[in-house]
Amino acid sequence: MLSIKNLSVKLEEEDKQILKGVDLEIEAGKVHAIMGPNGSGKSTLSYVLSGKDGYEVTDGSAYLEGEDVLEMEPEERAAAGLFLAFQYPVEIPGVGNMTFLRTAVNAQRKARGEEEMSAADFLKAIRAKAKELKVDADMLKRPVNVGFSGGEKKRNEILQMAMLEPKMCILDETDSGLDVDAMKLVAEGVNALRSEGRGFLVITHYQRLLDHIKPDVVHIMADGKIVKTGGPDLALEVEHNGYAGILSEVA
């Protein structure tokens, strides 16, 4: 599904190498988790994959189902099936949440040469999905993320994911700022989307999110590289020994 080879990235503005050769192979139907200490490059990886400005790829490649992701505009990546759930979802005053979602769904469909979704079909679909994620009618009417609590923002991200039905989902610290109940709700939303054709990359500091979204593979990232890969047990090891223990082990 997503094939990343030797991905090396530096900040455009300053001469600072953030990613130093990341190799990652995510298969359809699998959930991969990346864990790592602050500043290890986890979020940078998610931004580079989704096409945010300010980064320069110095080496390596990233392919989504054989398509060169790094050559595409952010909207093209989205239409190709890539989705990033933001760590800090952006507030957009003046743009209604519903308008935003419908514009996004139809823009992607148009880009793929598919028929646009009718207003009635869209309304039906979003109502059903919003209900599952406990996103109320008011949240749909309000401007995108404006005045939303931390939990509401994250649920709104998952709602977008559910409506856009991407092939490859990247979740950037979706657990940050969530209490236990909110995290469970978000995790349930994600689990409902798990399917054979869809890959997941879950970025997190803590093991607790992975109690709810059970990963198939766990990677540890440090200083811009994947330093260790293992099964779900690896996450437990982090929980018990901290990153320091694992990093000294691989050093």
Next chain:
Amino acid sequence: MAEAALQQTATDARLASLTLPTGGWSEAARADALSRVKSMGLPHRRDEYWKYTRPDTLTQADVISAAVFDEGTPIFNDIDSLKIVFVDGVFDEAASDDLSLEGVSIERLATSLADIHWARDLYGVLETRGQTPVQRPLATLNTAFATDGVLLHVTGKVSKPINLQYQHKSECSDAFLHHVIRVDAGAEVTLLEAGPAAARFNKVMEVDIADTGVFHHVRAQGRDHERRAATHIFARLGQESTFKSFTLTKNGVMTRNECVIELTGDDAIAHVAGACVGDGDFHHDDTVFITHDAVNCESRQVFKKVLRNGATGVFQGKILVKPGAQKTDGYQISQSLLLDDDSQFLAKPELEIYADDVACSHGSTSGAIDETALFYLRSRGVPQDQATDLLTLAFLAEAVDEIEDEELRTEIVDRLSGWLERHRN
């Protein structure tokens, strides 16, 4: 000395190029206006009040030509309304509806020639009141030379809007229109204005709203790019009355919209808002002066400008709170969205307050598209152009939302969306 002499020459030339209408109830007001404009002189480039906008093309004797632009179906055309059509400032009877509607008497300035008329108490009267503390000679020029306009006496709740539809069909037209509106106690009306009135036009509207009267005004100044406009609104508000005015401006090489409002009765509400979008050779000036002269009144000024390719936006907005005008709630915001480095926004917000128990705020900003929001939208698959349009409309929303009527608001948003789609990189 040289400057004063130049101004005198320019004013004389302009006055010599015009013919003073005679006869009827307005004759005295016109004669008075002529002598006032002679002593004031027309605005010139050294006037402080014209620091950011060059008045020369609005004052010069020679008419400047403006290519005729066919914008297709005029805005508000499909709204159930009473249509009054002016072509290059000349009333078009065949295209207009019958001028009768319950709750309002509708006459034309050009044909109401009686010696005694209710409009005599207002014509040039509110304009004269609006000359202090700042002079507005172009409005006085209009009072002297206006050739036509509508006289609306609103006596009840009028069931549908009155729609003044302006068409610019002659390349060298130069129009003076002067509307007078009196809203009686408890009466309510919505006035729409659509389109450019001429190649160059000078428009004045005087509105007197009695206690508890309600006046809604929504205008769109057309898509015609080469036209030049100087407009003035003078409004006087009685107790518990409401005045709400919104202006949409798309294109236009020169626009100066002045709005002068006097809150004279307690608990009155005045909202004035504007959204303008300009690309390239575009100069748009909103000049607002609101005087609070009563207790517990509310005023709002909300102006948003989207500028690109070297377009210029100007805002001069003032709130004057007179002694004794306690519990005043005054709000003023003027903002520009600059879509490139070549465009500019010049703002002069002013507060002058002589009462001690008031809440007045003002803010003015210039900014670019929010890159973080743009990336967020694009990451969801919305192409850059469309995402920029969405954010631009969101920026304009605070001004557009000042329009209470949903149908009218939707028409304005549709026109703005169309403009943004046509003006992309």
